[in-house]
Amino acid sequence: MPKADEPNDKALDSLDARLDAFEARKAAEKPAKAASEKANQDGYRLLADLIGGVLVGLGFGWLLDHYVHTSPWGMVGGLLIGLGLSIFSVVRKATKMSAQASAPSPQGNADGDTGGGSTAPKQKRD
Template identity: 55%
Template sequence: MSQSDEPRSEALKRLDADLKAFEKRRAGTAPGSGAAAASQAYRLMAGLIGGLLGGLGFGWLFDQFAHTAPWGMIGGLLIGIGVSTYGAIRKAGQMSAAQPEEPGPGPAPQVDDEDE
């Protein structure tokens, strides 16, 4: 190589090393990591609580207009619980499908119970 190419190759080596270090740091925030898992759990809980409170609010609104208290709130609460549970189960299924499969421990060893 000529002398003008040497600084470029050194710069490329440093850039490659920086990229590898960045990828290692980024791997810590992968979907399976603790912070990402906690974030997803908080999203699921927010969906459940939001659905419950939303259904309760719509039930209260229905009661105010139809004068059917407390049946609108009870119905809205039940509908909110159902819809939010369905959404949480659906989202949890999507999240588990997106997770890469990691090999776990192998099958348990077979134990022979017969005394010989």
């Protein structure tokens, strides 16, 4: 008489194999998603720096207008100074981020594969 657990063992083995394949696909997609999320975070950080610099400049200009009574000129000067400094800061940070992104990865593979893209085997060219 056959044991009742044998068909269940085959089903569990099949389920384990499908689960392993699914986890392998998800692990292969993770580096591409991480790079995309990092790029989004960097872009939002630069945008926040730009907007923040302009708002801080306007705030200092308003304070100058309020205490020194130089009606619109403090805000105009604060706006221009804040805009100039925030653009300078954003360009400097973007240049640094670009240099870091173009630098070779310390954990790169010997064949130049970065981990992203297709999992199909590479073809040799003649």
